[in-house]
Amino acid sequence: MPAERFEGVHLGRTPEEVEDEVERGVLLTTMDRAVGWARKQSMWPATFGLACCAIEMMSSGAGQYDLSRWGMELFRASPRQADLLIVSGRVSQKMAPPLRRIYDQMPEPRWVIAMGVCASAGGMFTNYAIVQGVDTIVPVDVYVPGCPPKPEMLMFGILKLQQKVRTTEPFR
Amino acid sequence: MNTDALANRIGERVSDVLVARGEVTAVVEREQLLEILTWLRDQPDLALDFLSSVTATHWPDADPAFWVDYELRSLSLKHRTRVKVGLSEGDARVPSVTPMFPTADWLERETFDFYGIVFDGHPDLTRIMLPDDWEGYPLRKDESLGGVPTWFRGATMPPVDERGMA
Amino acid sequence: MGEAPEITTARNGPAAGPAPFRDPATGELRQETMVINMGPQHPSTHGVLRLLLELDGETVIRCKPVIGYLHTGIEKNTEYRTWMQGVTYVTRADYLSPFFNELAYCLGVERLLGVEAPERAALIRILVCELNRITSHLVWLATSGLELGAVSVMLYGFREREVIMEIFEAITGLRMNHAYIRIGGVVMDLPEEGPRRIRNLLDLLPGRIDEYETLLHDNPIWRERNEGVGVLTAEQALALGVTGPTLRASGVGADLRKDIPYGGYETFGFDVPVRTEGDAYARYVVRLAEMRESLKIARQALDRIGDTPGPVMIDDPKVGWPPRLSVGPDGIGNDPDYLRHIMEESMEALIHHFKMVTQGVEVPAGEVYTAVESPRGELGYLIVSDGGHRPYRVKIRDPSFVNLQALPAMIEGYLIADTVASVASLDPVLGGVDR
Numbered sequence: 001m002p003a004e005r006f007e008g009v010h011l012g013r014t015p016e017e018v019e020d021e022v023e024r025g026v027l028l029t030t031m032d033r034a035v036g037w038a039r040k041q042s043m044w045p046a047t048f049g050l051a052c053c054a055i056e057m058m059s060s061g062a063g064q065y066d067l068s069r070w071g072m073e074l075f076r077a078s079p080r081q082a083d084l085l086i087v088s089g090r091v092s093q094k095m096a097p098p099l100r101r102i103y104d105q106m107p108e109p110r111w112v113i114a115m116g117v118c119a120s121a122g123g124m125f126t127n128y129a130i131v132q133g134v135d136t137i138v139p140v141d142v143y144v145p146g147c148p149p150k151p152e153m154l155m156f157g158i159l160k161l162q163q164k165v166r167t168t169e170p171f172r
Numbered sequence: 173m174n175t176d177a178l179a180n181r182i183g184e185r186v187s188d189v190l191v192a193r194g195e196v197t198a199v200v201e202r203e204q205l206l207e208i209l210t211w212l213r214d215q216p217d218l219a220l221d222f223l224s225s226v227t228a229t230h231w232p233d234a235d236p237a238f239w240v241d242y243e244l245r246s247l248s249l250k251h252r253t254r255v256k257v258g259l260s261e262g263d264a265r266v267p268s269v270t271p272m273f274p275t276a277d278w279l280e281r282e283t284f285d286f287y288g289i290v291f292d293g294h295p296d297l298t299r300i301m302l303p304d305d306w307e308g309y310p311l312r313k314d315e316s317l318g319g320v321p322t323w324f325r326g327a328t329m330p331p332v333d334e335r336g337m338a
Numbered sequence: 339m340g341e342a343p344e345i346t347t348a349r350n351g352p353a354a355g356p357a358p359f360r361d362p363a364t365g366e367l368r369q370e371t372m373v374i375n376m377g378p379q380h381p382s383t384h385g386v387l388r389l390l391l392e393l394d395g396e397t398v399i400r401c402k403p404v405i406g407y408l409h410t411g412i413e414k415n416t417e418y419r420t421w422m423q424g425v426t427y428v429t430r431a432d433y434l435s436p437f438f439n440e441l442a443y444c445l446g447v448e449r450l451l452g453v454e455a456p457e458r459a460a461l462i463r464i465l466v467c468e469l470n471r472i473t474s475h476l477v478w479l480a481t482s483g484l485e486l487g488a489v490s491v492m493l494y495g496f497r498e499r500e501v502i503m504e505i506f507e508a509i510t511g512l513r514m515n516h517a518y519i520r521i522g523g524v525v526m527d528l529p530e531e532g533p534r535r536i537r538n539l540l541d542l543l544p545g546r547i548d549e550y551e552t553l554l555h556d557n558p559i560w561r562e563r564n565e566g567v568g569v570l571t572a573e574q575a576l577a578l579g580v581t582g583p584t585l586r587a588s589g590v591g592a593d594l595r596k597d598i599p600y601g602g603y604e605t606f607g608f609d610v611p612v613r614t615e616g617d618a619y620a621r622y623v624v625r626l627a628e629m630r631e632s633l634k635i636a637r638q639a640l641d642r643i644g645d646t647p648g649p650v651m652i653d654d655p656k657v658g659w660p661p662r663l664s665v666g667p668d669g670i671g672n673d674p675d676y677l678r679h680i681m682e683e684s685m686e687a688l689i690h691h692f693k694m695v696t697q698g699v700e701v702p703a704g705e706v707y708t709a710v711e712s713p714r715g716e717l718g719y720l721i722v723s724d725g726g727h728r729p730y731r732v733k734i735r736d737p738s739f740v741n742l743q744a745l746p747a748m749i750e751g752y753l754i755a756d757t758v759a760s761v762a763s764l765d766p767v768l769g770g771v772d773r
Contacts, residue, residue, distance in 0.1 A: 047379070047381045048379060050385070050386055050408060051385075051410075051433060051768075051769050052433035052769065054385070055434065055477065055514065056514065058480075058481075058496065059496055059500065062480075062492065062493055062500070063493045063497050064496070064497065075381070077380070077381040079379075090408065090410055092406070092408055092409045092410065093302070093303060093306075094302065094303045094407050094409065095378065095386055095407040098378055098407070102379055121322065122320075122322070124415075125410050125411060125415060126317075126320070126322060126331045126332055127317050127318045127331070127332075127410075127414060127415050128310050128315075128317065129302075129310075129409050129410055129411035129414075130410055130411065132320050147515065148513075148515065150513060192704060193450065193452075193706055194449070195706060195707065221576070222576065222579070224579070224709065224735055225718055225720060225733065227720060227731075227733040229731045241705075241720060241733075243735070245716075247576070247590065247597070250597040250598055252598065254707060273577070273579070274577045274578050274579075275578050275740055276579075277743055278740070278743050279739075279740070282739075286413075299406075300405060301405070301406040301409040302406060302409060303406070310411065310414060311413065317411075317414060317415065317418055318411075332415070332418045
């Protein structure tokens with residue numbers, strides 16, 4: 001689904017829309033849009049599969065629901081070479097420091113998708129052992145609910161992230 | 173061996189043997205534990221030489237407060253038995269069976285991690301599931317479930333053990 | 339341009355200390371072991387497993403696995419939910435074989451209650467469990483292949499898995515973590531096109547398994563990397579409590595489906611593949627053979643389901659899950675006839691539905707230990723009840739947890755690259771290890 005059809009996405013095409021954008025404070029130059037387009041085309045996820053959602057993430061990367069349609073089939077093992085962190089699965093208290101370390105090791109620009117309800121909000125495990133939402137540890141860009149989310153749901157979340165990268169992030 | 177014959181055979185050595193729901197349970201004292209496990213393993217018609225599981229349950233208002241549970245299985249004769257040891261609240265120590273069954277290594281560490289039961293003679297009794305600096309033994313009944321309230325728009329939902337539902 | 343500044347390096351300048359690679363006293367090359375950390379975030383450790391390896395060059399001298407990075411507190415959480423809700427918790431422990439978790443739990447609770455699921459439900463349970471065994475072995479094959487460098491095996495394994503996942507979705511509504519097997523039976527009957535789709539799948543799979551064998555069986559790279567790697571003798575395996583394909587590849591033909599049958603397996607005809615070499619290649623052969631045996635059992639189960647009409651949930655009002663589910667225009671939900679019955683026709687049925695769904699079953703006090711043969715070994719559940727609506731203690735004896743203890747015995751003395759092959763052949767699922 002091309003990003004243009006999402007509601008509420010202003011690409012600054014007409015002069016009125018440009019004025020609206022300026023009023024809202026988000027003005028993207030052509031350079032920003034070009035770099036955003038290039039960045040979203042080939043994001044490289046870091047391998048951070050934890051639990052059940054990791055299996056659905058692997059299914060998304062496999063043949064049927066192919067993530068390489070969006071340039072993402074290359075899951076980098078080293079976070080230093082990755083720009084997307086898909087936290088897929090439940091994050092336990094013991095795993096929280098390594099998660100933060102991996103996030104810190106990623107160079108900017110970097111984005112985080114919290115895949116599944118356990119990563120988004122703790123899921124069904126409201127107990128002593130699970131971090132209730134990884135947004136308490138790392139800043140999250142897109143939350144994909146589901147237990148586990150179907151690969152199509154994850155792909156929708158990735159497309160939302162790509163739309164965000166392409167249209168709202170200024171080039172730094 | 174069927175359950176009743178098994179119970180009778182074990183009853184020759186252990187005084188407290190129970191048969192319920194098709195399972196044989198032998199209740200022993202802590203001091204006799206290793207002896208009884210060795211006897212169960214060495215009898216050729218029992219051959220209970222495979223330890224499946226070690227765990228514990230906590231009964232805070234009862235005495236004994238902890239029951240440590242050993243599930244034994246015979247691969248050759250294809251039957252099972254359970255051996256239980258009762259421990260009181262302030263004296264939660266039991267000899268470790270790791271020298272006899274190396275498989276009990278991690279199983280006993282997990283039981284220690286969750287309940288605080290000390291296994292004397294274990295090669296490396298440290299926390300295994302929880303972070304090393306965790307305080308408390310979470311699966312005891314007097315420890316709460318933990319967790320923070322879930323936030324919705326305009327409402328919160330407390331953690332499961334504080335919700336007040338039957 | 340002036341003079342180049344003087345640059346002193348360790349080679350030509352005053353040494354800041356002894357050169358790191360020579361012993362100052364003797365001038366000999368120093369040798370010491372190196373402790374490195376593999377994981378918890380690592381592409382090849384099958385999840386969040388951390389291995390502390392002491393290396394001498396490339397050889398592993400000692401290994402200490404550190405687990406607990408996925409500890410979820412499932413066992414404690416079941417104590418605060420009803421018996422039926424326990425199924426949804428327990429199914430996420432070993433997330434690659436959810437049906438086995440549910441089956442062991444439900445068999446245990448049914449034994450405490452003293453009831454048995456109807457025959458059609460028992461056959462459906464066996465059918466989905468064997469299909470689940472196939473999907474679990476496919477994930478093992480895919481990830482092992484990927485870790486050893488055979489990337490195309492990953493895509494082929496997941497291709498087959500997708501076919502089976504879609505069948506699971508048609509039967510249960512979910513691709514993973516189904517909560518389909520419930521106390522008293524299964525929650526919904528097979529859909530109308532279910533048997534036909536499963537038959538198509540059973541016709542498709544043998545050819546695909548032959549493809550894997552053609553790819554890997556005599557592949558010199560696969561053989562080199564797997565033969566003689568991660569050897570576990572039968573005595574070691576039995577002492578360490580290893581079960582499942584790992585034990586059967588070391589020569590001991592113990593399979594709970596044959597030894598202490600449960601749920602109706604004694605009426606099915608299948609073989610238990612056993613090898614004696616005890617290395618990673620033997621485990622590979624055993625698992626591929628097990629996939630074929632599972633196809634046999636699934637075919638028998640499907641034929642018998644066709645001949646066994648009847649309910650799939652027990653009739654007992656104190657035990658059976660009251661709602662009747664069916665597939666509607668927006669997915670699986672309560673059957674409209676059932677809804678009309680409870681909302682308009684019978685107040686008593688409404689109250690009964692309400693009580694069973696909120697409070698659930700009341701299970702008499704006692705304890706049972708039920709074990710099933712999951713794709714990784716003996717999956718046992720110790721279920722303790724104190725006579726109420728909630729479990730008192732649910733202990734999951736997970737096969738991966740116990741099998742992982744055998745890892746140091748398997749990799750000490752081998753190269754570090756063999757560690758990856760050994761861990762892959764052991765097939766641990768960290769969700770089950772840490773629960």
